[in-house]
Amino acid sequence: MRPSAINYMNTHILPSFEYYEPKSLGEALELLDRLGGDAKVLAGGTDLLVKMKTGALRPKYIVNIKRIPGLRYIRLEEGVLRIGALTTWHDLEEDPVVERFPALADAVKQMGGLQIRVMGTIAGNLCNASPAADAAPPLLVYDAEVVLASVKGVRTVKLEDFFVGPGKTVMQPNELLVEIRVPAKGGSSAFVKLSRTSMDLAIASAAVYAEFEGEVVKEARVALGSVAPTPIRARKTEAVLKGRRVGEEGLIELLRTVSEEVNPITDVRASAWYRREVSRVLVYDALLKAFERSRGGRA
Numbered sequence: 152m153r154p155s156a157i158n159y160m161n162t163h164i165l166p167s168f169e170y171y172e173p174k175s176l177g178e179a180l181e182l183l184d185r186l187g188g189d190a191k192v193l194a195g196g197t198d199l200l201v202k203m204k205t206g207a208l209r210p211k212y213i214v215n216i217k218r219i220p221g222l223r224y225i226r227l228e229e230g231v232l233r234i235g236a237l238t239t240w241h242d243l244e245e246d247p248v249v250e251r252f253p254a255l256a257d258a259v260k261q262m263g264g265l266q267i268r269v270m271g272t273i274a275g276n277l278c279n280a281s282p283a284a285d286a287a288p289p290l291l292v293y294d295a296e297v298v299l300a301s302v303k304g305v306r307t308v309k310l311e312d313f314f315v316g317p318g319k320t321v322m323q324p325n326e327l328l329v330e331i332r333v334p335a336k337g338g339s340s341a342f343v344k345l346s347r348t349s350m351d352l353a354i355a356s357a358a359v360y361a362e363f364e365g366e367v368v369k370e371a372r373v374a375l376g377s378v379a380p381t382p383i384r385a386r387k388t389e390a391v392l393k394g395r396r397v398g399e400e401g402l403i404e405l406l407r408t409v410s411e412e413v414n415p416i417t418d419v420r421a422s423a424w425y426r427r428e429v430s431r432v433l434v435y436d437a438l439l440k441a442f443e444r445s446r447g448g449r450a
Contacts, residue, residue: 165203172215176300179216180327184302186212188324193217194237195271197263198279222329225249232333240268240276252333253444254289254340254358254437261285261344274328277313280320280381281352287314287382288358289342290333291374298330299323307332314381338362338370341440343433347420353377354421357433361441366396373434378413378426385412388434397442406431 173179183190190212193199202208216222216237223237225246232252234243243249243259250256262268262276262285276286277297287310295310299322313320322328344356355377362370371392373385387408395402408431415426 165200166206166209168210169212170215171212172218174218176219176222176327176329179214179219180300180302180325182212182214183327184325186214190214190324192278192327194275195239197267197271198275198281216327227251227335230335232335234273234331234333236274236327236329237272238274240271240273241265243273244268251335252289252293252340253441254292254342254360255286255333257342258285258289258344258358261342274331277310277331278320278322278328280314280316280318282317282379282381283352283356283377284382285342285344285353285356285376288356288374288376289340290331291382291384292340292358292360292372293333293336294372295331295333297328298332299326300329301326305329311384317380336360339441339445341437341444343437343440344376345429345433352420355415355426355429355433357430357437359434359437359441361392361438361445363397363442363445366398366442368392368395368397368438371438373409373437375409375413375430375434378415378430380414383412385409385434387412392438397438403431403435406434409434 171182173182191199191210193213193215222235224235225238225242226233227248240259240262273286276284290310296307297310297313299306299308308321315321338361340360342358345354353376358374360372361368371389373388375385376382391405391408410427410431413427413430415423417423
């Protein structure tokens with residue numbers, strides 16, 4: 152495809168770049184393989200365009216994948232929720248199958264404003280690799296995987312291994328995230344987020360997946376966002392929760408293990424101390440919310 156050079160330098164909005172709009176997945180992968188690290192993928196654009204306007208990113212090439220057919224879907228097949236790369240947050244909000252994954256549904260409902268949910272994709276939220284990515288904690292507690300494609304083939308990566316640092320993933324420059332796979336679980340789950348406003352990034356967030364026997368936690372998975380260089384699983388905290396009774400005296404104090412697992416920073420939204428302290432409260436709240444749901448509540 153012949154590139155169409157677009158120069159926005161005179162408008163002081165975007166740097167100049169060459170623009171490509173592939174019509175098939177194969178064409179997109181060939182472009183990424185040829186253009187390498189100088190190219191950025193445009194799907195929703197809610198993160199990419201902002202970074203370009205502020206000068207944080209100055210890609211030589213933009214590969215717009217929006218018109219590629221077959222990448223926008225939500226399907227539950229053989230116990231696995233499959234989400235295509237072009238699926239928007241609004242798509243997830245409107246599809247009733249997502250309610251079977253309550254922590255993910257919680258994140259969808261708390262994701263920015265309507266304009267962001269209509270344009271932004273959940274795959275882009277992961278690829279942006281922000282420590283505050285709303286999609287990451289719920290997907291981590293579901294043991295989600297991502298499918299990466301290139302001209303050399305396809306590989307599947309556990310989401311826990313996907314993030315390697317702020318803004319960094321294991322994806323190679325010639326790879327495209329084409330699908331998210333979320334195993335359906337039999338337990339209960341919840342996601343909670345603390346932010347200054349409903350439109351803001353998370354100060355801290357937590358997701359919990361748990362299986363209960365009466366009031367006792369038999370199985371637990373805990374993940375947190377915005378409290379470390381990447382979204383994280385809190386495995387020490389998971390071990391603390393197992394065998395504990397929900398609501399038992401001192402449980403929130405036992406959750407101080409969360410403070411040992413996080414590594415937050417101080418920024419304009421909150422101090423590192425505050426993030427560390429509030430993280431255990433968010434985990435506790437998410438656990439109670441998941442427990443209430445396991446008993447048929449609408450928490």
